Amino acid sequence: MIVYLDNSATTKQYDKVTEDMTRCMKENFGNPSSLHRLGIEAEREVKAVRKAVSNILHAKEEEIYFTSGGTESDNTAIFGAAQAGKRKGKKIITSKIEHPAVLEMCRYLEQKEGFQVVYIDVDKKGKINLEQLEEEIDEQTILITIMHVNNELGTIQPISEVGRMKKESTLFHTDAVQSFGKEKINLDSSSVDLLSISGHKIHGPKGIGALYIKRGIHIPAFFYGGGQERGFRSGTENVPAIVGLGSAAQILFNDFEEKQTHVTQVRKHLLEGIKASISDIQVNSPEDESCSPYILNVSFLGCRAEVLLHSLEQKGIYVSTGSACSSKKKGSHVLKAAGLSDEAMEGAVRFSFSEENTTEEMDYVLIEIKKAVETMRKLRGSIGKKRR
Numbered sequence: 001m002i003v004y005l006d007n008s009a010t011t012k013q014y015d016k017v018t019e020d021m022t023r024c025m026k027e028n029f030g031n032p033s034s035l036h037r038l039g040i041e042a043e044r045e046v047k048a049v050r051k052a053v054s055n056i057l058h059a060k061e062e063e064i065y066f067t068s069g070g071t072e073s074d075n076t077a078i079f080g081a082a083q084a085g086k087r088k089g090k091k092i093i094t095s096k097i098e099h100p101a102v103l104e105m106c107r108y109l110e111q112k113e114g115f116q117v118v119y120i121d122v123d124k125k126g127k128i129n130l131e132q133l134e135e136e137i138d139e140q141t142i143l144i145t146i147m148h149v150n151n152e153l154g155t156i157q158p159i160s161e162v163g164r165m166k167k168e169s170t171l172f173h174t175d176a177v178q179s180f181g182k183e184k185i186n187l188d189s190s191s192v193d194l195l196s197i198s199g200h201k202i203h204g205p206k207g208i209g210a211l212y213i214k215r216g217i218h219i220p221a222f223f224y225g226g227g228q229e230r231g232f233r234s235g236t237e238n239v240p241a242i243v244g245l246g247s248a249a250q251i252l253f254n255d256f257e258e259k260q261t262h263v264t265q266v267r268k269h270l271l272e273g274i275k276a277s278i279s280d281i282q283v284n285s286p287e288d289e290s291c292s293p294y295i296l297n298v299s300f301l302g303c304r305a306e307v308l309l310h311s312l313e314q315k316g317i318y319v320s321t322g323s324a325c326s327s328k329k330k331g332s333h334v335l336k337a338a339g340l341s342d343e344a345m346e347g348a349v350r351f352s353f354s355e356e357n358t359t360e361e362m363d364y365v366l367i368e369i370k371k372a373v374e375t376m377r378k379l380r381g382s383i384g385k386k387r388r
Contacts, residue, residue, distance in 0.1 A: 002316040003361045007201075008151050008178060008295055008352035009320055013244070014203045020247040021205065021240040032237050033226060042239050049246030056180075056253055057195070058188040059212055065229050066242055069209040070177040072222075073196030074101035076211055076233075077173045078145055080219030081194065082109050085142030088169055092143045093136050095120045095128045095157075096337035097150055099175055103333075106145070116140070125286040126155035126338050134165050144172045148179040152334040152350055154285045154295025156183065163191025171217065177201055177209075181252040182260070182294050193217055199241065203354070204248030208241035259355040264293040269359040270351060271296055273366040278373055282344050284335065296351045297335075299344040300369075303376045308349060311372040317365055320350045 004012065024045060030038030032046050046066075054061045067073045082092065094106050096119045109115040118136045121129045128146060137144070144166055149156050159174050166172050173194035176185060181202040187195070194217070199208040213219055213232075225234030252259070274281055284297040300308060305321040312319055321332075335345045351365075 001361070001364055002318075003357070003365055004318050005351045005353060005357065005365070006318050006320045007354040008350065010200045010206065011203045011354055012356070013200075013205060014248055014251055016251060017204055017244045017247045021244045024240045024243040028239065032239060033228065042237075045239055045243050046237055049242050052246045052250055053197075053210055056185075056249055057212060058186045060215060062230070063212055063215055065211045065213060065232050066237060066245075067209045067211050067233065068207055068238075069200070070099070070175065070196050070198035071101040073198070073209050073211040074099065074145075074173075074175050075105050076219070076222050077194040077196060077213075078102060078105045078143065079109070080222070081143045081171045081173065082113070082115060083220050084218055085169075085171065086113075086115075089140035089142045090115045091118065091138070091140040092116070092145065093118045093120060093133065093141055094145045095122060095147070097122050097126055097152075097155075097334040098145065098147055099151060099177070102145055102147070102175055120146075122155075122337050124338055124340075125284075125290070126150050126153040126334065127286070127290065128157055128162075130158065130161060130165075133162065137165055137167060137170065139167070139169075141167065141170050144170060145175070146172075147175040147177075148185070149176075149183060149292045149295070150334060151178045151295070152332060153297050153338065154178075154292040156286075156290050156292055159192065160190055166191060178292065178295070181249060182292060184256070187212065187214075194219075199245040199248060202245075202248045202252050205241045205244040208238060208245045210245070260293060262355055263353050263357070266353055266357045266359055266362060267293050267296050267351075270362040270365060271298075273362060274298060274369070277366060277370050282340075284338065284340065284344070284348060294353050296353075298349055298351070299340070299347040300349065300373050301343055301347050302380060303347045303373055305347050305349050307376060308347070308369075308372055311376070312365075312368060315368045317368055320352070321348065 028041045030042040032043040050061050050064050054064050106117045110117040120133050171193045175196045177198045180197040193214045195212040197210050200206040221232050223234045280301040282299040285291050
């Protein structure tokens, strides 16, 4: 049996997405900027997806710009907002548990361009400190960038409250890579000015994403050339990938409530099973409605998560120790910011779900993870005795 529980890293592409992309590559291969029929048909495909994504976000079509993915969207939003606002002030506020696509760009602006960046603390479950945030917002603050759902803990940040706190002159960007398609986002009723999404996190293709920019906000272009994307992102549009993004988004939002209920039940089944059958564990994710049902982070004390990961892999179970984008770095900045002990960080495993997972799969995972944890603890115990 293969059980894929690393959906926060990437999701398996829907078959329908592959079919739609293949059809596009075979039939609508024209350049959307060409004036002939094939170009016009390709342009029509791009327009249809722009409309679909804008409808899902309750945004306007002209507020959606296609990018190469979440990292480009985050980089463009933050760098662009900084360049656009630096005459008004040079203060940026973010949190300590953002994705590297946000943190590294903030560090660049801090170290190379003299911006002041404030990194807001989080509590033990990864929720940002709203009081600290409110105290830090001042007339010099030109940008607040706070993610919607944390990619390691699943913590849902109160972005509506953040939006209400910001000043009129401050832009608010949220990285919604882990929440688009999984949490309802209504830009009509929020104060979000910039929002990033990614295709491969929602069963779409890799290499495609989108950035929402509220109408009236001017962000300077990153790319110059033919003037595609209304001059904001030059370069021939990746039409098949855009079609794949639109196809995935529409499938995911069909029966949205039903999919979310199913995933919630699968996650609950695994969590309750771990609590009932394995001792000395620590649940790092929130255990209430402030957590995405798509992510569960648990520490198996006395175990090394990386060894546990490979042990489960041999049984066809795929999990992660945290963000795939940080897997080559030592330790998790998210878990460290949440104040986990060294032992808890060492044994932390992230399970991330999709609608395709089942409770029967979780029964298999529970059997194999219990065996792996017990074996590892016995082994470490015997090594410890020999050393003594």
